[in-house]
Amino acid sequence: MEIVETCGKGTLSAGEPSTKRSITSNYDDDEVVGFEIHAEIIMKKLIRGTKERDVISIYGMPGLGKTTLTRKVYNNPSIVNYFDVKAWCVVSQTYNRRTILVEIFKQATNDEIKIKEDDDVADMLRRVLIGKRYLIVLDDIWDVEAWEDLGICFPQGEYGSRVMVTTRIEEMAKHLQNHSDPYSLSFLTSEESWELLEKKVFRGESCPPDLLEVGLQVALHCKGLPLVVVLIAGIIAKMDREASLWLELANDLSSLALGEQSMKVIQSSYDHLExxxxxxxxxxxxxxxxxxxxxxxxxxxxxxxxxxxxxxxxxxxxxxxxxxxxxxxxxxxxxxxxxxxxxxxxxxxxxxxxxxxxxxxxEDKYMLLTVPYNPYQHLCSTKSRLCIYIHDDLVEQLDHSENQLDKIPMLDFKETNSLEFIAHPKLNTWNNQYWNPLDLLVKLRFVRALHLMDLALPDSWATAMQLLTELRYLALHVRQFKLEWISHLHNLQTLQLKSSKRIRLRAATLWEMKKLRHVNIDSFSVVWEDNDKGNFEESSTSMLENMKTFRNCDIRLDNMNARLWWRFPNLEKVGLQVEDEPKFPVFPIPEVHTRLHSVSLKFSLMKVFKSVGWERYFVFPSNIRHLYLDGFFLTEEMVLNIARSKKLESLKLHVGFPFMRLQSFRKGSWDVTNVEFPALKYLTLHDMMMNEWKASEESFPVLEKLVIRRGIIKEIPPSFADIPTLKLIELIDCMESVGVSAMNIKRDIEENTGCDSLHVLVVNQK
Missing domain, CATH: 1.10.10.10 (Winged helix-like DNA-binding domain superfamily/Winged helix DNA-binding domain)
Incomplete structure (x- = not known):
């Protein structure tokens, strides 16, 4: 197999792909592994389909073998014989339009027509291609502008002409879409990785039995990337055939996989980033x-x-x-x-x-200059901040130097207090070496992000946090918490908490943290003290305008808590647990929250059960797209409240009881025959206690996916066979009759449309 990925900057090469040796191995095309199905699909796109000119785009990460697959198709005899004219060129990041057009022209004319310096090559190429069925390959294209430069030279027509494009950029592939959908190249399976590795190492011979198990481990560690398989095969082929040596290589694959060749492949993509x-x-x-x-x-x-x-x-x-x-x-x-x-x-x-x-x-010694985000600062400002990544070596040296930064050899500077630290996102090393990382944290006064969710901190954590005034992100696992302990963190944007005790947030303190954007706590309640209520009324114009996420809050739907949401005008996601009998609307003025798109509500069933007319308190903002309801009665009025959300795309119902009070649990029926959910694409029913489900073909007109997990649902309404957009029904631990109804729907769709468009997935986890 030959893996070819162009390296990009400044280099242009063009011509027949069989002569290209950009980044390669010594594989022949007949040893390509895992591309047979891909090649068959691509060849159908080339030969069948529209007679108009079409663009076939193949995209995927570097090293997947996009060029190899394209070459396999390009050189296939049926493709060679089908097209009148074929040409291949590599575009790359930096290209010269005239040079590329000259090379395509030479291939299209077999270099029989000479080109002069003042010739209009674009016009000459168009004249050559008009009236012919041509295949042009543009390998490794990066920019839309490149396509716009070149594509106009490839004439339209009713001859079945095709342009094949390979790119690493998905959006690029979508932009070029004409008649055919872009084709995403997938990773090799573990079996395909081993087949490729075995072919490369043993040159057609079978792997000896004593190396089979360790060889499979090596292949598995390549993670399905053909480029890595080929590079590693080249290393193994030169080694002694000993299982212990191969095992050592498998365990150290990451350091071996990234040689000079694959470094260039990733480097070209990296250089293209802002x-x-x-x-x-x-x-x-x-x-x-x-x-x-x-x-x-x-x-x-x-x-x-x-x-x-x-x-x-x-x-x-x-x-x-x-x-x-x-x-x-x-x-x-x-x-x-x-x-x-x-x-x-x-x-x-x-x-x-x-x-x-x-x-x-x-290479950068873990230090990096970055231009900070500042809404009041011009983006081209040269003011930067010096950052250092906390990595394993640094943690070890900090330990040996008693956490004194100025004693660490790798930090080659004196003013350590001027550093702004970037903490390791997952402090695994700290978890292993420090039963209490707080001694180290107090040394890192400029740290902006701490993720300590995986480590239960001692109660002294609050004292240690007093010095970390620059924190923007704080995720903690603590036994108890008071918002007052971190109220001095005026720059804090994100607060995530996990606690063994119920957390109570005092409303007055919450109001002081103006930059809070995301509050996500296992379970908490907002506490209103007598003087807080007065301050709340007096400061009626105050808003927490930055608040985007607020969950999971245990609330009482009384006057104070219901009015709290007025102060979060830009809220996008909210998660609430309704603790008692509703007395006020959860969103008193739904129109206030025009940006709210995700709502999660958990109910106390017994409190709701005792209430009369509780449904009227649950009128949702008009723009919500995602709704999750847990532990509730799905009465007729509640269903209509949900259906009024005309933009609702996904609905998940968990432990719901669709019955009126006079019905028994076993006779619960959910009838939406006369109800329409106009934008609903995804419906999940989890542990729903409904014995009967009725729906018409108008109930879910654009539904794409239905997921049912457990519950007592007996069957899916037959009308689902009339939903033209339905693509997937997934059943998890459901009654056998539900699976039968799903297969009946699939059969009806196939008989009525002649298309196998619905996939039914049945999973039994019990």
Whole structure:
């Protein structure tokens, strides 16, 4: 197999792909592993489909073999014979339009027509291609501008012509979309990785039995990236065939995988990033190997460290999400977990990318100059702050030097007090070496982000925090907590708490922390003292305008708590536990919260059960897109309240009872025959206590995914077969009859439409 990924800057090469040796191994095309299905799909796109010119885009992270797959297809005899004209060129990051067009022209004419300096090559190329079925490959394209420069030279027509494009940038592939969807190249499976490794190392022979198990371990450690498999195979092929040596290599794969070749591959993508994205990526390299990074935490950490350049939006959260989207778009970050609505929950770095990040940090001696975010400062300001990453070596030296920074050899400067520290996101080393990291923390007075959620701190933590006045992000696991203990942290943006005791936040103290953006506590309540109520009334114009997330708050729906939400006009996510019988609306003026898009409500069933007309207190803001309800009665009026949310995209119902008071638990029926959820795409029913479910084809007109977990649901309404957008039904530990109804719906769709568009997934975890 030959892995080719162009290195990018300043170099242009063009011509037949069989002659290209950018970053390669000694594989022949007939030894390509894992691309057979991909190649078959791509060839169908080339030969079948529209007769108009189409663009076939293949995208994915560096080293996946996009160029190799394209070459396999390009050189396939059926493709060679199908097209009248074929041409291949590598575009790369820096390119010369005329040079590329000249090379394509030479290949299209077999170099039979000579070109003069003053010739209009673009026009000459168009004339050559008009009336012919052509295939042009643009390998490693980076910018939309490059396509706009070149694409106009490839004429339209009804001849079945195709342009194939490889890119690392997903957004680029989507921009080029014409008739065919962009094609995302996936990682090799563990079996395919081993097959490729075995072919490379043993040259067609079978692996000896005594090396089979350790060989599989080596292949598994390559994490499905063909480039790494090939590079590691080259190392193993030169080693003695001893299991102990191979095992040692498998355990130290990260340091071996990133040789000069793969360094260039990642470096070219890294060089293409804006400076603030480089800092965001390097920061991710500090998380442990194979760690699934929680996206919600990562974005808040970026904000705390002021990596986010808030240049195009007033919303830092949106700017942070844009940064992550950019890194995902460039295939440098991988998605590791998604919600049913396709929101990304976890992301991660491939080992090769992570090792690259760690090496870049090592080159910079773990120090980095960054331009801070400042809404009142011009973005081009040269004012920077000096930062240092707290890494394992530094922690060890701090331990040996009794936590005195000026005694650490690797810190080659005198004014340690001028440093602003970036803490390690996951303090694993501290957890192992320090039963109490507080002695070290007090030395790091300029730290901005502390994540100590995995370590239960002693009660003395509050005293240690007195010196850390620059904190923006604080995640703690403590036995008890009072907001007054950290009220001096006037820059604090994020507060996450886990506690063994119920936490009570005094309303007056909360009001002092004007920069708070995200409050996420296991369970807490807002406490109103007598003098607080007076101050609340007097300061009626005061707002916590930065507050975006506020959860999980145990509330009493009385007058004071209901009016509290008025003061959070820019709230986006809220999670509440309704503790008692409702007496006031949860959102007294729903129109106030125009940015609120996610609401989570947990009910006290017995309190609601005793209440009459409780549903009228749950009218939701008009812009909510995600709603989670737990422990409630799904009465007719409550269903109508939910349906009034015309923008609602995802609905999760947990431990719900769709019955009126006169019904028994076993006869609960949820009838939405005459109710429409116009924008609902994702519906999850978890432990729902409903015996019967009725719906019409108009009830869920755009539903895409239905998930049912446990409960006493017997079947899915047959009308689901009439939902044209339905793609997935996932059943987890459900009754057998539910699975039967799902398969009946799938069969009806296939018979009516002739398409196998619905996927039914049945999982039994019991």
């Amino acid at each position: 400076d603030h994205l480089k800092h965001c990526l390097l920061y991710m390299g500090l998380f442990p190997e194979d760690h699934k990074i929680t996206v919600d935490d990562l974005l808040k950490l970026w904000m705390a460290e002021e990596f986010v350049l808030n240049s195009e939006t007033e919303n830092m959260e949106e700017a942070s999400r844009n940064c992550l989207s950019d890194l995902l778009n460039r295939s440098l970050v991988m998605v590791s977990g998604m919600r049913i609505n396709r929101d990304i929950v976890y992301c991660s770095l491939h080992d090769v990318v992570r090792e690259f990040c760690l090496r870049k940090l090592t």
